Amino acid sequence: MTNCTRLFLTFGYFFRNYSLNCTAATNYSTLSRNMSSMNALVSNKVALITGASSGIGEATAKSLAQSGVKVCLAARRQGRLQTIKNQIMAAGGLAYQYALDVTDLTQFQSVVEDIENNVGPIDILINNAGVMYYTHMKNVMVSDWDRTIDVNCRGVTNGISCVLPGMVRRNTGHIVNMSSDAGRRGFPGLAVYSGTKFFVEGLSQGLRHEVKDHNIRVTCIQPGDCATEIVNYTIDNDAAREYGTAGTGKILNPEDVANAILYAVMQPGHVAVNEVLVEPRQIPI
Ligand SMILES: NC(=O)c1ccc[n+]([C@@H]2O[C@H](COP(=O)([O-])OP(=O)(O)OC[C@H]3O[C@@H](n4cnc5c(N)ncnc54)[C@H](OP(=O)(O)O)[C@@H]3O)[C@@H](O)[C@H]2O)c1
Numbered sequence: 343m344t345n346c347t348r349l350f351l352t353f354g355y356f357f358r359n360y361s362l363n364c365t366a367a368t369n370y371s372t373l374s375r376n377m378s379s380m381n382a383l384v385s386n387k388v389a390l391i392t393g394a395s396s397g398i399g400e401a402t403a404k405s406l407a408q409s410g411v412k413v414c415l416a417a418r419r420q421g422r423l424q425t426i427k428n429q430i431m432a433a434g435g436l437a438y439q440y441a442l443d444v445t446d447l448t449q450f451q452s453v454v455e456d457i458e459n460n461v462g463p464i465d466i467l468i469n470n471a472g473v474m475y476y477t478h479m480k481n482v483m484v485s486d487w488d489r490t491i492d493v494n495c496r497g498v499t500n501g502i503s504c505v506l507p508g509m510v511r512r513n514t515g516h517i518v519n520m521s522s523d524a525g526r527r528g529f530p531g532l533a534v535y536s537g538t539k540f541f542v543e544g545l546s547q548g549l550r551h552e553v554k555d556h557n558i559r560v561t562c563i564q565p566g567d568c569a570t571e572i573v574n575y576t577i578d579n580d581a582a583r584e585y586g587t588a589g590t591g592k593i594l595n596p597e598d599v600a601n602a603i604l605y606a607v608m609q610p611g612h613v614a615v616n617e618v619l620v621e622p623r624q625i626p627i
Contacts, residue, residue, distance in 0.1 A: 385410030393471030395422035397570030401596035407435030444497030476581035494538035531585025566621035591624025
């Protein structure tokens with residue numbers, strides 16, 4: 343494996359089946375005054391989190407809910423969302439559940455309409471839903487490439503199209519786009535995926551300039567390898583063998599990335615966290 347390979351543990355993840363009840367109880371009882379005043383910056387806000395049914399989206403939803411955010415969980419797997427919603431509610435948070443395929447603009451529009459009518463105006467959109475398939479370009483896995491472009495690019499523009507007019511009208515908002523360290527550098531085996539994350543970066547940079555005077559912030563989160571289910575869907579075995587094998591060093595947990603998102607959305611109004619590159623210490627880009 344070359345040192346420019348994006349190291350990844352393809353197999354053998356052990357997902358922590360943690361109890362949000364315990365985490366919430368501990369966190370609530372140890373909140374410092376500082377933390378309370380930071381929470382005040384997001385408490386009662388409404389956040390729509392796409393791809394909330396697993397991994398980084400799930401961890402982010404739980405972490406925002408602990409800070410008092412009303413979290414709207416969106417994804418296709420409703421059973422998973424139901425469980426996560428129940429865990430959040432049991433810990434004293436507020437969560438709502440929506441069936442959403444981010445590539446379907448009409449569905450996205452009706453989810454946003456439902457939230458705005460029944461929960462409140464969306465203050466924070468977390469465009470997190472994404473797919474990643476290891477592919478060798480020479481193997482021409484066109485359907486994987488198309489799916490990656492549809493979800494990772496069109497899913498993000500769909501989300502922005504649904505919330506931005508309302509944010510501009512209300513003169514407030516925060517759009518958090520899930521990029522990647524692959525949005526800063528192309529990785530072999532992930533050429534199309536890297537391309538979609540470069541798209542997210544370019545889109546976010548242009549958008550940020552356009553909306554700054556509407557009091558809207560745009561943040562790109564750029565994680566490195568993180569232990570989620572995203573690697574389980576690769577079907578190009580050549581590419582998985584060559585690029586998706588175990589590297590050395592501990593990779594990120596979804597909660598590590600959720601912390602970066604929490605940091606970005608908790609800043610006072612004059613501060614914009616435009617990008618956060620969060621990497622496993624032992625695997626820098
Ligand atoms: N894990 C990493 O190493 C890593 C590193 C950098 C960036 N990221 C980014 O982090 C984001 C989250 O990924 P993850 O690592 O947490 O993987 P994950 O656990 O597989 O989560 C992906 C989420 O996206 C959702 N999703 C996929 N296609 C969708 C669609 N068409 N419509 C709606 N939701 C869809 C999935 O939900 P349903 O299947 O239920 O719809 C799931 O909730 C992605 O944007 C990914 O590119 C991950």
